[in-house]
Amino acid sequence: MANDKNIDLDKYKIAAEKNGYKIISINDEGFTNILFEQKPNELPAIFAYKGDITLLSDRTNNIAVVGVLTPDKDIIERERKIIENLAFRKKTIISGLAVGCDTAAHEYALEFGAKTVAFLPSTLEKIYPKQNRELAKRIVEAGGLLVTEYITEPPNRFETIKRFIQRDRLQALFSSAAILIASYRKGEGDSGSRHCMQYANKYGRKTYVMYNAKTDSNRAVFGLNADLAAKGCSILTLGGLNEL
Numbered sequence: 269m270a271n272d273k274n275i276d277l278d279k280y281k282i283a284a285e286k287n288g289y290k291i292i293s294i295n296d297e298g299f300t301n302i303l304f305e306q307k308p309n310e311l312p313a314i315f316a317y318k319g320d321i322t323l324l325s326d327r328t329n330n331i332a333v334v335g336v337l338t339p340d341k342d343i344i345e346r347e348r349k350i351i352e353n354l355a356f357r358k359k360t361i362i363s364g365l366a367v368g369c370d371t372a373a374h375e376y377a378l379e380f381g382a383k384t385v386a387f388l389p390s391t392l393e394k395i396y397p398k399q400n401r402e403l404a405k406r407i408v409e410a411g412g413l414l415v416t417e418y419i420t421e422p423p424n425r426f427e428t429i430k431r432f433i434q435r436d437r438l439q440a441l442f443s444s445a446a447i448l449i450a451s452y453r454k455g456e457g458d459s460g461s462r463h464c465m466q467y468a469n470k471y472g473r474k475t476y477v478m479y480n481a482k483t484d485s486n487r488a489v490f491g492l493n494a495d496l497a498a499k500g501c502s503i504l505t506l507g508g509l510n511e512l
Contacts (some may be wrong), residue, residue, distance in 0.1 A: 277314065280419045282399065289318045289392045291419065310441065311480040312417045316392050319413035323360055323385050325443050330385070332439040334461040335369025335449030336489060343489070346478060347449045349370050353509045355380035361389070362443050364435050365400050366416075366460065369449045374403055378410050385442070388416040389428075389435040433463050440467035445474035447504060453491035462487055464502075476504040 277293055278426055284291045292299055293314045315321070323330070335347065343498040351373060354361060361377040363370040365386040384407055389398035392414065395404050397434035404414050417438070422428040440446055446468035447450040451461040468475050497503055 269312050277419075280316075283390075284316060284419075287393060289414075290321075291316050291317055292321065310437075312438070314419065315415050315417065316419050317413060317415040318392060319408040319415075320411055321381070321413060321415070323383055323413045324415070327442050328444045329358070330360045330362050330443045332361060332443040332446040332464060332473075333369070333449065334374040334436075334439065334446065334451075334464045335373075336451050336461065337366060337368040337458050339368050339372070339450060339489075343369070344372050346378050350447065350449070350478065350504065350509070351376035351382070352380050355382035357509070358382070360385060362439050364389070364439060364460065364464075365395070365397070365404060367397055367399065369461075371400060371403065373449075377412075378406060383410070383412050385413040385415065387435050387438045387442075388414060388418075389431040391415065391418050391421060394415060394421065427511060432460055436460050436463035437467045439464050440471055440473055443468070443473060445476065448475070448477045448493055448496065448501075450478065450489050452488055453494035453495060456488055456491055465492075465496060474502070476502045479503050 277291055281291050291314060294311060326426060333351065347369060351361060355377060359382060361373050361382055361384040363373040363386060365374065365388060374384045374386060386407055388395060388405060395401050408414055417434065418431060422431060446464055448461055448465055465475055477496050479490060479493040479497050485494060
C-alpha cells in the first residue's frame with residue numbers, strides 16, 4: 269500500500285486545488301466504483317489526478333503498453349503499428365510516461381485519437397521524467413488522465429525505487445491486458461517492464477509480447493520477450509489484436 273488510508277488529506281486537497289489537480293481517497297464516495305474487484309490490500313489509498321478519472325472505471329477497455337527506455341527505430345515503428353490498431357479498436361492506452369516505449373505509447377495514442385492514461389511514480393507537482401511534462405499536459409488536454417498514488421516526495425532512494433515498481437503494478441491493475449514491446453532480461457537492462465508483466469500475470473490479465481523469433485531471437489533487447497513467449501505468453505499478432 270503506497271499511502272496510509274488514515275492520512276489527513278485536508279492540507280493536500282487545498283494544495284491540489286491551487287495546483288490544478290484533484291485528490292480522491294478510498295473513503296470518498298465513488299472511489300469503490302473506480303476500484304472494483306480488487307483485493308483490499310492491493311488498492312491504492314488515494315489518487316492525485318488531472319483529467320478524466322472515469323477512464324479507470326472500466327478496465328476491460330484499457331491496455332497497458334510497456335517497454336524499454338532505449339528502443340531503436342525498428343522497435344518504435346513496430347510499436348506504432350500496434351498502437352494504431354488499438355486506437356482503431358477504441359482502446360485506452362495505459363503506460364507510465366517513462367522515456368522510450370512509454371513515451372511512444374502515449375504519443376501514438378494521441379496521434380491516432382485514442383485516450384491514454386499515464387501512471388506516475390512521482391507527485392503531480394514534480395512530474396517525472398521532466399522532459400515529458402509537456403507530453404503530460406497534452407495527455408490531459410486530449411481527454412486523458414495523469415494519475416499517481418503520491419502526494420509527498422519520497423524520503424529516500426529506497427522509497428523512490430519502490431514507487432517505480434508500484435507504478436508498474438497500477439498499470440497492470442487497471443488494464444485488461446498488458447503488451448510488452450521489448451525488454452532486456454533481469455540484470456541485462458532496465459526492468460520496469462518486467463514488473464508490469466509480473467503484476468499482470470499475478471492479477472490474471474492477458475499478457476502479450478511483441479516478438480518475431482526469426483528477427484528478434486539474437487537481440488538482447490528482446491530477451492525478456494523471448495523468455496515470456498517460451499513460458500506461454502502470447503506473441504502479439506493481428507489475431508491477438510482482434511482478441512483484445
